[in-house]
Amino acid sequence: MDLLSLIPSAGNFVFTVGAFVLALSIIVTVHEYGHYIVGRWSGIKAEVFSIGFGPVLVSRTDRHGTQWQIAALPLGGYVRFMGDASASSARPSPEVAGMDQDTRRHTMHGAPLWARTATVAAGPLFNFALAILVFAALSLVRGVALEPPTVGSLADLPQGMAERSALAPGDTILALNGMPTPDYTRFYEVVATLPTDAAPVYTVRRDGVERDVTGPYPFPPIVGTVQPRTAAAEAGLRPGDVVLAIQGEPINAFRQLQARVAETGGQPVTVSIWRAGETMEFDLTPKSMDLPMSDGSFQTRWLIGMTGALAFESATRMPGPVEALGEGVGQLGFILQSSLSALYHMVTGAISSCNLSGPIGIAESSGAAASQGLETFIWFIAVLSAAVGLLNLFPIPVLDGGHLVFYLYEGITGRPPSDRAMRFLTAVGLAMLLGLMAFALTNDLVCP
Secondary structure: OOHHHHOOOHHHHHHHHHHHHHHHHHHHHHHHHHHHHHHHHOOOOEEEEEEEEEEEEEEEEOOOOOEEEEEEEEEEEEEEEOOEOOOOOOOEOHHHHHOOHHHHOOOOOOOOHHHHHHHHHHHHHHHHHHHHHHHHHHHHHHOEEOOOOEEEEEOOOOOOOHHHOOOOOOOEEEEEOOEEOOOHHHHHHHHOOOOOOOOOEEEEEEOOEEEEEEOOOOOOOEEEEEOOOOHHHHHOOOOOOEEEEEOOEEOOOHHHHHHHHHOOOOOOEEEEEEEOOEEEEEEEOOEEEEEEOOOOOEEEEEEOOEEEOOOEEEOEEOOOHHHHHHHHHHHHHHHHHHHHHHHHHHHOOOOOHHHOOOHHHHHHHHHHHHHOOHHHHHHHHHHHHHHHHHHHOOOOOOOHHHHHHHHHHHHHHOOOOOHHHHHHHHHHHHHHHHHHHHHHHHHHHHOO
């Protein structure tokens, strides 16, 4: 990767960095607030709550005696509890030894094991809670698709695709070419069997009457979303674009586009795009990407980095709070499962280690998500929050997961690890973390 390509213009660079700092600050604030509030509920006094490191820019002290501050380097944050030798809470300060029992109880190192465990675990758990709440809120905003599939509005299509459609908003789709579609699962299964060179027949219920109408292929080559750091994003494709042809060959369905790209072997392709009545061409070079499968495995394919969309916007209904939270939990579970599976497959060599992004890659993704709108950016923050929570649970000293392993040892043996062991393991953990960061940063610079 050309380093200069990361900063194509001063405006883009500032926008990307700003989006990254904003996303990271929100996630860090939620994470550290989890430590702070559960610690306070557990009787552990917080002396400093800091967003950022280095020189303090602004601060105030609340009635509980905690100094809330924003520091100059916005790349993280910390809570320093009373009696901590450092922001990591790894070792007590020398003053703790001279404290009376009641005062020691309000330090991290003098609190009961349950209080320390709850306080440390709260950071990642608050990250997970943020992700669930954001996904649930987005579910409430977007709504849940009605079943059987129902037309909300028709997509803007070029001549040739649009003129074949006799669908109308409010139509309930009962069947395609005579094959019933009672829900979206069956609808997608039927779509996969349809020929792409003929307009399918939709059996719909309209105004209480069933009728057969013709319509476009249900998944025409419409750009639904553009994924960050892909050929489509770099070329400037936008949601709503319609692909008319690839390498001069007309296409009628999104799956045709997928097949043609897969056949390229990574060679550049020219795509003809229809956008709001105008036709334009883009040259794209597919990238090899590892896609998670439903069974936990990965499939490596050549992709240009966009998803398809239906020929119509689905009509939706408002989900209830419990259903929305269920959607949020389900999405969090998918992210955690996919992340762990990806890590396992990278370690075993089954997929490329380039799937691990560092700060530059995450910053690029932040800027790309923000450029696609507020909803996409908020969704990205939720995904990143889930990833940060998972990372912090890894059993590496200096991370929350490492502290929890120490507490588990203490709970089993009845005593904490020795100071010598703590110093050694903390040094090893810091080296591992710095090594991982260096490896990820190298990926940002050398991976295609």
